Amino acid sequence: MQNDKVKILFLHGLGQNKEAFDKTIENINFKDIENIDLIPNNSKDLTFFDLVDMLENKIKGIKxxxxxxxxxxxxxxxxxxxxxxPQKIASLILIAPQYKIPKMLMNFQNLIFKIMPEKFFKKTKISKNNMFSIASSIKNLDYRKK
Incomplete structure (x- = not known):
């Protein structure tokens, strides 16, 4: 595929922001790249599905x-x-994906999130509420059925 015929979107992980891909993007010779900050710090309590809807609207607007x-x-x-x-996606590059979220581990992580002080979350640039809300919303995720 010629690089003017597709767009690349970079999506960071939970507890990160778009800076996670800065060094990678600096080393890519590609015309149309968008590095997205998924979770604005001032946003309401977001869920995984809010993020999916936001991104779906974005890709539908890309020609x-x-x-x-x-x-x-x-x-x-x-x-x-x-x-x-599937008709909009040319390919996926997946780094450390979870096709099934381990519920017990996610419940433990969410318990830790609840007791952690807000100041820890400021370093991630994601509010404690958003971190907890997103993590809670994916605990039943299971892509084995797809």
Whole structure:
């Protein structure tokens, strides 16, 4: 595929922001790249499905086929976008995806999130409420059925 015929979207993981891909993007010779900050710090309590809807609206507005590169949360978002819009997605680059979320581990992580002080979350540039809300909303995710 010629690089002017597709767009690349980069999707970071939970606890990260778009800066996670800065060094990668600096080293790519590609014309049409968008590095998305998935979770604005001032946003309401978002869920995984809010993020999917936001990204789905974004890719529907793109006239070219889309390559999505996602890490962790970004990877599972990329898979969901592909399941909903296979005609729009040229390819996926998935880094550390979870096709099935381990519930016990996620419940433990959410317990830790609840007791952690807000100041820890400021370093991630994602509010504690958003971190908890998104993590809680993916605990039943299971792509084995796809």
């Amino acid at each position: 070219k086929p889309v390559i999505i590169c996602g890490i962790s949360l970004g990877a599972i978002l990329a898979m969901k976008l592909y399941f909903r819009n």
